[in-house]
Amino acid sequence: MSKKAVGILIVSHIPEIAEGVAELLKEAAKDVSITYAGGTDDGGVGTSFEKINTAIAKNEADDVFAFYDLGSAKMNLEMAMEMSDKYIRLMDTALVESAYTAAALIQADAELDNILKQLEQLKVK
Amino acid sequence: MSKKAVGILIVSHIPEIAEGVAELLKEAAKDVSITYAGGTDDGGVGTSFEKINTAIAKNEADDVFAFYDLGSAKMNLEMAMEMSDKYIRLMDTALVESAYTAAALIQADAELDNILKQLEQLKVK
Amino acid sequence: MLTAETAAAWLHAFAEKINENKAYLSELDSAIGDGDHGSNLARGVQAMEEKLQAGGLETVQDVLKTAAMALIGKVGGASGPLYGSALIAMAKQAGEDEKDVASIVKAGLDGIQKRGKAEKGEKTMVDVWVPVCEALKSGALTKEVIQNAVDGTKEMKATKGRASYLGERSVGHLDPGAVSSGYLFEALLEGGILDE
Amino acid sequence: MLTAETAAAWLHAFAEKINENKAYLSELDSAIGDGDHGSNLARGVQAMEEKLQAGGLETVQDVLKTAAMALIGKVGGASGPLYGSALIAMAKQAGEDEKDVASIVKAGLDGIQKRGKAEKGEKTMVDVWVPVCEALKSGALTKEVIQNAVDGTKEMKATKGRASYLGERSVGHLDPGAVSSGYLFEALLEGGILDE
Ligand SMILES: Nc1ncnc2c1ncn2[C@@H]1O[C@H](COP(=O)(O)OP(=O)(O)O)[C@@H](O)[C@H]1O
Ligand SMILES: Nc1ncnc2c1ncn2[C@@H]1O[C@H](COP(=O)(O)OP(=O)(O)O)[C@@H](O)[C@H]1O
Ligand SMILES: [Mg+2]
Ligand SMILES: [Mg+2]
Ligand SMILES: [Mg+2]
Ligand SMILES: [Mg+2]
Numbered sequence: 001m002s003k004k005a006v007g008i009l010i011v012s013h014i015p016e017i018a019e020g021v022a023e024l025l026k027e028a029a030k031d032v033s034i035t036y037a038g039g040t041d042d043g044g045v046g047t048s049f050e051k052i053n054t055a056i057a058k059n060e061a062d063d064v065f066a067f068y069d070l071g072s073a074k075m076n077l078e079m080a081m082e083m084s085d086k087y088i089r090l091m092d093t094a095l096v097e098s099a100y101t102a103a104a105l106i107q108a109d110a111e112l113d114n115i116l117k118q119l120e121q122l123k124v125k
Numbered sequence: 126m127s128k129k130a131v132g133i134l135i136v137s138h139i140p141e142i143a144e145g146v147a148e149l150l151k152e153a154a155k156d157v158s159i160t161y162a163g164g165t166d167d168g169g170v171g172t173s174f175e176k177i178n179t180a181i182a183k184n185e186a187d188d189v190f191a192f193y194d195l196g197s198a199k200m201n202l203e204m205a206m207e208m209s210d211k212y213i214r215l216m217d218t219a220l221v222e223s224a225y226t227a228a229a230l231i232q233a234d235a236e237l238d239n240i241l242k243q244l245e246q247l248k249v250k
Numbered sequence: 251m252l253t254a255e256t257a258a259a260w261l262h263a264f265a266e267k268i269n270e271n272k273a274y275l276s277e278l279d280s281a282i283g284d285g286d287h288g289s290n291l292a293r294g295v296q297a298m299e300e301k302l303q304a305g306g307l308e309t310v311q312d313v314l315k316t317a318a319m320a321l322i323g324k325v326g327g328a329s330g331p332l333y334g335s336a337l338i339a340m341a342k343q344a345g346e347d348e349k350d351v352a353s354i355v356k357a358g359l360d361g362i363q364k365r366g367k368a369e370k371g372e373k374t375m376v377d378v379w380v381p382v383c384e385a386l387k388s389g390a391l392t393k394e395v396i397q398n399a400v401d402g403t404k405e406m407k408a409t410k411g412r413a414s415y416l417g418e419r420s421v422g423h424l425d426p427g428a429v430s431s432g433y434l435f436e437a438l439l440e441g442g443i444l445d446e
Numbered sequence: 447m448l449t450a451e452t453a454a455a456w457l458h459a460f461a462e463k464i465n466e467n468k469a470y471l472s473e474l475d476s477a478i479g480d481g482d483h484g485s486n487l488a489r490g491v492q493a494m495e496e497k498l499q500a501g502g503l504e505t506v507q508d509v510l511k512t513a514a515m516a517l518i519g520k521v522g523g524a525s526g527p528l529y530g531s532a533l534i535a536m537a538k539q540a541g542e543d544e545k546d547v548a549s550i551v552k553a554g555l556d557g558i559q560k561r562g563k564a565e566k567g568e569k570t571m572v573d574v575w576v577p578v579c580e581a582l583k584s585g586a587l588t589k590e591v592i593q594n595a596v597d598g599t600k601e602m603k604a605t606k607g608r609a610s611y612l613g614e615r616s617v618g619h620l621d622p623g624a625v626s627s628g629y630l631f632e633a634l635l636e637g638g639i640l641d642e
Contacts (some may be wrong), residue, residue, distance in 0.1 A: 014149050017221065020163075022142030024194065027138075027170055027480035028608070038145075045152055046290065046326025069149065069221050071411060072328030077364055079322065081329050094219030094249045096142065096194050101611050108478075108615035118613070122249050124219045143313070152284035154411070170520025171486065196607060197524030200561055204518065204527050226415050233282075233419035 006106050006115075007033035007061030010099055011068040011077050013046055015039035021067075021096055029103035029111070033060035047073040052080040056088065062121070063087045065115075067099040092125035131231050131240075132158035132186030133215070134222055136202050138171055140164035146192075146221055154228035158185035159242045172198040177205040181213065190240075192224040196250070212243040217250035252344075252351050257313040259304050263437035265295035266429065278426040283415035286327055287426035294325035294333070295400050303335050310348040328366070328411055329427055331431035332375065335365040351444060352386035359383050366410060373406035373413060373420060375427035386444075393439060400424065400432040448540075448547050452639050453509040454498050458634035461491035464626065471635050478609035482523055483622035490521035490529070506544040514587040518523040524562070525623055526573065526609055541618035547639060548582040560613050568607060569602035569616060571623035582640075589635060596620065596628040597634060 001100070008025065011016040018038025025034050035058045037051035047068075056064065066088050070073050074090070081088045091098060098119050105115045135174050137143040143163025145172075160183045162176035162186065181189065191213050193199050194217060199215070204250070206213045223244050230240045268275070270290045275288030300319035307313045318337030339361030343354045359379040368374045381399040386392040399423070408420035411427070415425055438444065464471070464487045471484030494516035503509045515554030518525055535557030537548045555575040563571045577595040581587040597620070605615035607623070634640065 012149075012221075013152075014145040014147070016141040016145030017149065020137070020139040020145055021153075022138050022139075023170070024142065027482070028334035028611075030476075030481075040326035041324065044326060045148070045284075045286070048326065049322050049330070050218045061373075070225065072331075075328055078365065079334070094247070096137075098250050100195065104608075104611040105613075106611045106617065107193060110612070110615050115615070122219070124222050124247050124249060153415075165522035166498065166520065169522060170480075171526075172484070173522065174526070179298075197527075200524055202300070202525035204530070215462050229412075229415040230417075230419065233416045235416070235419050241415070243415075 003031040003106060003109065004033060005063060006112065007035070007059040008099060008106070009052075009055055009059060009063045009064050009066040010034070010038075010039045010095070011047060011052055011066065011073045012035040012036070012095070013069055013073060015043060017069065017095075021099055023104035023110050024096070027098055028100065029107035031108045032103050034103065035059045045090050047076045049076050051080055052076055053083065056080060056084050056086060059086070061086075063089070064100050065089045065091055065099075065119075066092065067091050067102075069095050074125075091119055093119050093122040094124050097122070098122040099112055126154040128231060128234065129158060129185055130187040130188060131237065132160070132184040132187050133224060133228055133231070134170075134177075134180055134184060134191040135159070135220070136172060136177055136180070136191065136198045136217040137161075137163045137220070138183045138194055142166060142194065143219075146224055149221070150228035151224055153225065156229050159228065160230050172201045174201050177201055178208065181205060181209050182212060183224045184211070186211075188214070189226075190214045190216055190227050190244075192218065192220050192227075194220050195247060198227035200202055200250075216244055219249050220249040223247040227246050252310055252348055252443050253444075254307055254309055254313050256441055257310045258307065258345075260293075260403070260437055260441045260443060261298060261302060261313065261317050263441055264434050265299050267433035267437060268292055268295045269391075271429075271433065274425050275378075275430055278429060281423045282416055282420045283410065283426065286413060287323075287329060287430065290325045290327040291430055292328055292385060294321040294330060297324040310344040310354075312343045314344055318344075326396075329375075329430070330367055332362050332427070335360075335361040336379075345377070350437075352383070355379070355386055356383045359444075365403055368410040371406060372410040373403050373408040373428075374410050375425070375431040376429040377403050377406065377425070378435070379426045382431075391434060391435070391444065396432050396435045400428050403428040428430045447641075448449040448506055448544060448550070448624075448639050449581070450503055450505055450509050452637055453506045453540075454503065455576065456633055456637045456639060457491075457494065457498060459637055460630050461495050463629035463633060464488055464491045464641075466626075467629065471622050471626055474620055474625060476613055478616045479622065480608060483525060483626065485524040486521045486525055487529075487626055490517040490526060490592040493517070506550075507537045510534075510540055510550075513604045524625070527573075528558050528562055528623070531557040532575075533557075535560075536612060543626050547634075551575070551582055552579045562605040567602060568606040568623045569599050569604040569624075570606050571621070571627040573599050573621065574624045574627040574631070575604065585640075587631070587635060589632060592628050592631045592635070593625070597626050599624040 322334035518530035
């Protein structure tokens with residue numbers, strides 16, 4: 001599996017969380033495509049369907065793990081997923097911890113099965 | 126239980142995550158004392174013993190739930206805890222999700238037992 | 251009768267109610283959520299009004315779909331994808347039969363449930379949409395039916411959405427999304443769309 | 447013999463090795479962590495050197511404690527509280543008997559394990575400290591003992607620290623903290639502290 005085959009998408013209600021999580025992941029996964037969408041269209045607290053669409057499109061991978069903070073982010077993510085051609089794996093797992101785990105494993109060329117198994121243990125939603 | 130009796134501390138390797146999580150929580154818990162420490166002393170990626178000490182001291186509560194992102198933050202947190210007079214509850218739970226849960230429950234005057242029980246389900250570390 | 255004009259008027263009346271009650275809706279959301287339901291919807295209906303006023307919408311389906319896109323794009327909270335999914339589903343059903351309001355609203359409810367997975371009794375807007383759908387089907391929708399449905403959320407314990415974080419602590423508060431859905435159906439009644 | 451002077455010289459030699467191998471340590475950490483172990487420790491030992499050079503440290507305990515505080519304050523990664531806890535515990539033990547190097551280093555190991563909860567075989571610095579403590583006790587610490595301990599981490603699977611996220615994928619790489627701990631003990635050997 002190439003490091004660029006599987007990407008990561010971070011969706012948060014807060015722009016700083018989305019960007020900060022991407023930064024945290026980059027430390028351990030410099031070759032993985034990590035994109036993010038945080039806040040509403042005008043930078044307020046919430047999520048933006050448009051920003052999520054853009055972050056999906058900008059991700060270099062066609063197979064993308066998507067992580068989010070709270071349930072309303074999930075609903076916007078699902079709408080965006082339905083409109084995308086990419087294969088988006090919506091993860092109901094601990095945002096920061098599971099995104100970090102996925103990033104580190106993709107960077108280390110771990111098998112997809114192995115990644116999924118590890119993430120399963122981080123399900124909290 | 127007064128809303129000011131129990132506080133929340135957020136520790137992250139990334140300044141933006143720490144600040145962003147505090148902002149997310151404030152939306153649902155405007156009366157709860159929420160302090161945070163993110164990044165190293167010079168604003169880099171990592172955690173700072175000093176910043177954690179300061180964030181503990183600045184918290185208005187003497188009973189504080191502490192949430193962190195990755196294990197090295199935990200070790201710095203533990204050192205700071207050992208030097209503080211406050212009662213710090215170090216939570217090995219999903220950072221964003223459990224801090225949000227705790228904040229919302231403290232704001233709603235939930236019982237401490239109830240909060241602890243809910244957080245238990247979010248243990249991922 | 252539901253037509254492109256009355257549908258637009260209905261949504262316009264809904265927007266007015268949202269704007270009038272913006273502070274109240276956010277206040278309700280402060281108690282069991284994050285205090286933004288009023289401002290979320292106000293932002294959404296403003297975008298919706300702009301699109302609807304731009305004109306050129308000839309069918310009920312066009313009107314509902316245009317409203318959906320505006321809400322999805324602008325609301326920012328859970329109510330965005332929820333009302334958005336409702337309106338998309340309603341638009342689709344209106345494409346089948348634009349006169350059958352009961353079926354259109356029922357399609358909206360299905361859209362909300364597909365998106366949010368909430369059942370009756372979970373203290374969400376679904377608790378207004380379900381009884382309204384039933385009443386529409388039997389031709390018996392009244393202000394009282396709506397009001398009772400909204401008030402009924404007060405004693406429920408939230409198990410979906412942000413309020414579910416509070417568990418038992420959510421009891422005793424109206425659900426903000428139920429209240430805003432109440433406005434949607436009051437606007438429907440007041441618009442005379444259901445009159446023969 | 448361990449004295450305030452030789453302890454400071456030891457730590458100074460450690461700092462030099464860290465600075466010389468900063469890029470290498472970070473490179474090792476890139477493979478199974480976040481690539482900052484070299485820069486973390488370089489930042490830490492720089493602060494340590496400044497404090498130690500300020501002088502006024504009359505006992506081994508003073509030297510070790512001063513070094514501890516500098517590392518705790520500046521490292522920023524897991525190795526900060528770990529080396530910091532080691533040095534604090536070593537300082538305390540030096541307060542009991544500043545000549546007994548084996549007991550002092552053993553106290554350091556206990557400090558690391560109290561802080562990080564790692565046992566032998568988990569691919570951490572503990573895998574260097576444990577055999578070094580054993581060798582010190584029997585008076586048989588050599589460069590080879592240290593090198594073997596460091597190399598031994600290569601085939602281990604990490605179950606503590608950041609590398610544990612990688613599971614099986616961590617096998618085949620040296621542990622960066624084991625390598626830096628190796629430098630600490632090489633500096634101890636080279637400083638002649640253990641000579642009669
Ligand atoms: N899963 C769901 N199913 C149905 N309705 C929901 C669901 N989640 C939330 N809601 C509704 O959304 C309302 C909150 O909307 P809003 O405040 O705009 O979103 P957010 O919670 O993201 O801030 C709730 O009062 C509830 O009626
Ligand atoms: N729980 C632990 N117990 C002992 N040593 C540990 C533990 N966690 C990490 N380490 C050591 O710390 C080293 C990493 O240090 P560093 O890169 O500075 O920290 P970080 O992982 O926070 O970036 C590892 O190579 C390992 O030797
Ligand atoms: Mg809200
Ligand atoms: Mg909101
Ligand atoms: Mg590191
Ligand atoms: Mg680090």
